Amino acid sequence: MLTRRRFVGYSALSSAMLAYRPLLREAWAQTPAHRPLQLAILCSVYRQGSQMQTLGDRFLVGYPYEGDWRTPEVQVVSVYVDQLVRQVEAAPSPYQLAMTGAKIAPSSSARGIAGGLGKDRAVGALPSAEKAEPAADLSKARSQQFGFRVCSNIPEALRCGGNKIAVDAVLSIVEQDDYPSNDRGQILLPNYDFFQQCAQVFEDEGRGVPYFNHKQLSFSFPQAKTMVETAQRLRFPLLAGSSMPVTWRLPEVDVPLGAEVEEAVMVGVGAPDGMDYDALEALQCMMERRKGGETGVKAVQLLEGDDVWAAQNAGRWSKDLLSSALSRTDTPQGLTVLDGRTQDLVASGVLPQLVKNPMAYCLEYNDGARATLLMLDGAITDYNISVKVAGHDLVSTQFFMPPAPNNLYSACLASKIEQLFQTQHPAYPVERALLTSGVLEGCLQSRHKLNQRLETPQLAVSYQPPSESQYTRT
C-alpha cells in the first residue's frame, strides 16, 4: 500500500543536500586518502538523550575504544528521522486549517527536516512547537555541523538523492517515541517496516549492504524471522541487538564455551517491553555458550506478583542463583538507601516487601536448560546474572551499564556495529536477537493469557555462539 508517508518520501522533493553541499565537500576534502564507509542512519527520533543521539552520534564524533578516542572510518551521509515525517503527516493540511480558520504558519517556523519538506508539508508548525527544549530535534543542527542529508523517506536515505544505492551500510535505531501499543502491551516499533523498505531497495537493485538493527528485530517473531530470512536470501550481513551483551562485566567472566549449563537466573529492572529485551539478550549471550550451542526455546511463561515467589518455592527457579546474582549488585534499595548498610537481600527475606510487582520471565530450552529473568523493581537498579554450570563454581557477574551522560555501554556496541560494517561479518549471530525477540513476544503473550505457560515450537532457533566472548574487556 502506498501510504502518504511513502508517497511523500518517493516524491523526493527534499533537497537538504543542496543547502549543505559546500560543507559536504569540505568533509570529503578532509579524507582524501581513501573514501570512508558511507553510512545511512534510520531512526525514530533524534533528540538529546535518545538512543539515536547516544549511539548514532558515535559515528559522527567517535567513541572511546581500547584506550583511545576512535574516529570511525565512517561518514554519515544520510539520516532519516521517522518522528519528523510522522509529525508532518499528523499535522492538519492547509485545507483543514483553512476550514477551521487557523492561520497558516510561515514555512520558516517549520521545525524539523533540514531544508524543508516541500511547500505542502512545511505548513502548520510541527505539533512539537510547544515541547520543551530538551526534546528538540537535533537532526537539522547535526546535519549542518556534519554535512549529512536529512531525508524524508528511507529509500532516499539509501540513495542520497540519486537513483542508486549510495551508501555502504545502514544503521537502524528504532525506539519508543509515540508509537502505539497492541493489546499485549507491545509497542509497535517499526523495525520491520524500516528493514523491509531497505530490503526492497536492495532487491530492486540486486545489491544489499550491511544492516544493523538496534535492539529487537521486531515485536512479532514472524516478522523478525522474515528479516533474517530476507537478509540470507538477498545475501547482506544483518546483525541486531542491544548493548548489554557486549558491555563491560564486573568481573570479566563468561560461561565456559561448551559447558553443561543447568540453570541461569538474571536480575534486572524495567517494565514489560522496556529493558526486558536487553536483559533477555544478555541472558541469552551467556546461555548460548552451553554444550551443543543454542537449540531453541520450547516454552515460556511470564509470572507476576506472588506467583514469582511461589515459583521459587516450587523449584522453578533457584534461590541460590538469585542470591549469587544479587551478590553482584551495587544498587540495593530499602535500608541501604536509608543508612548505607550492606544487605543480603535474599537471606533477610526483604525482597517481597521491596518488590511490589515482581515479574519472572521463565524460559525452558529444548535441551532441558532453564533460565529465568527476574525483574525486581524496587530492590535494585542494575543487571546481574548467575549461571549454574556442571563441575564449575557459579558463574556470576554484573553487566555494567555505565551511567549518563556517557552511557559507555553504547560505545561497546558501536565498535561491534563498525566491525560489521567494515568486515561484513557480524561479531555474533543475528539468531541471538531473533530468538530473544521471539522469547520476549512469547513472554508478553503469556502475560496477556493470564500468565499461562506457552509452548513455543516456533522458537526452535538453533545456532552456534561465537567461539570467542564478545563482551568488552580491552
Add this chain to the structure above:
Amino acid sequence: MPQTNRLRLAAVITAYKRLLHGQHIVDRLLDGYGWAGKFHHPQMEVVSLYVDQRGEGDLTQERADRHPTMKIYPTIAETLTLGKSKLAVDGVVVVGEHGTYPYTDTGIMKHPHYEFFEQVVKVYRDSGRSVPYFNDKELSYRWDWSKNMVDTSHELGFPLQGGSSLAVTWRIPSVEFPLGATAREAISIGYGGMGSYDFHGLETLQCMVERRKGGETGVEWLQTYRGEDFWKAYEQGVWSQALVKAALTRSSTLAPGSPTFTDVFPTIEQMRALVPDPVAYNYQHRDGLHSTMLLMNGLVRDFTFAATIEGQAKPFSTQMYLPMPDGRTTLASFFSPLVWNAEQMFLTGKGQYPIERTLLTSGLLIAGVDSAHQGYQRLQTPNLAAVHYQPNPESTFWRS
C-alpha cells in the same frame, strides 16, 4: 552466638554516619557484603567500638543494638582491652576519615590517624603484644607522624595496612601494570579537592607504578600547578597530553564539552571552560619516572590511569572504578575489596601490600599542598626520596 575461634576486632573510628568511611568499613565487617558471587560473612567479630564524634545522624546505637556482641567504649584504650588491663583483641580497624577536626596552616584537615595510632600503640606496648592494624586512607597530615607510624609498626613487628580503595577496586578494563616493566611517565586523572581526593589520585598512580622495574625508588621533587599555570604547563607538555587523552578515554563520566552531545572528546578550550580550578601534582621519582596526579573537577567524576610503558606501542590505561553512591549506585562497593584485603591481613598476619606505598602517598599529599602553599614552587623532597620498597608481586585489586 560468637564462636570462640573467630578473630576479635576492635574498631576505632571518627564517626558512624551514613556513607562515611566508618559506616562503609565497620558495616561490612558486621553485616557482610557481596564477594566473589556470594554474600560473604567475615570470619571475625567486631567486639568493640570507639566512635570519636557522634551527634546527628549517628548510627552507633542502631548498629550496636543489632550486633549485641559489639560493645561501645568511651576510650580507645578500653576498646582495645575490652575494659580490662591488657590488649584483648586480635586486630584493630582504624578509620580516621571524616568527622570535624581543625585544619593545618596549609589547609589539610587534621584527621586523627596518628592520634588514634598513638593510643593504640600505647596499649600494644603496655600489653607486650601487638596485633594487625588496618588504617583507612592516609597515615597522617604530618610527615614525621606518618613516618613514625611505619617505623613503629616495624619496631613492634605488627602488620600495618592502609591506603585508598582506589588501589584495590575494580579496574575497567581489568588489567595490571606489568611487573618489572620500564615506565617513563604515568598520570592519574581524578576529581575532588586538595587534601582529600588527591590522596586517591596519588594511590591510583602509586599502586601501579610501584610494580615497575626495580620497584619504588622514592620521589626527588614535586611541584603543584593550579589555575592558569596548570593550563600553561599542560600546553607546554610538562605532563603528556597523549597520556591525558588515554586516561580520559577510560573515563565513564566525561563531561560533554558541547551542548546536546553526551560523549565527545573535549578540546583544550572546552576543558578550560569545564574545569575552573584544575590541580596537578607533578613529581619525579629517583629512577627517572615522571608522575603527575591531576584533579579535574567539572570534567570527570572518576579516577583513571595511563602510563608510557617501554615496549608497548600505545599508552597503558585503565579506570579504577568506584561504584559511587552519589546517585549512580546505592552501595559504595569499592569498600568491599578494601575490607577483604583487611580481613586477609587479620587472618594471615601479613600485610597484603606494603605500607610504604601509603607512606609515600601520604607524603606526596603533604608535599603537594606545601608546594601550593609556598607559591607553587618545586619542592625538593629528600624525605620521600628515602622511601623505597618492593611491591607485592601478586595483584590485590578486585577481579573476582
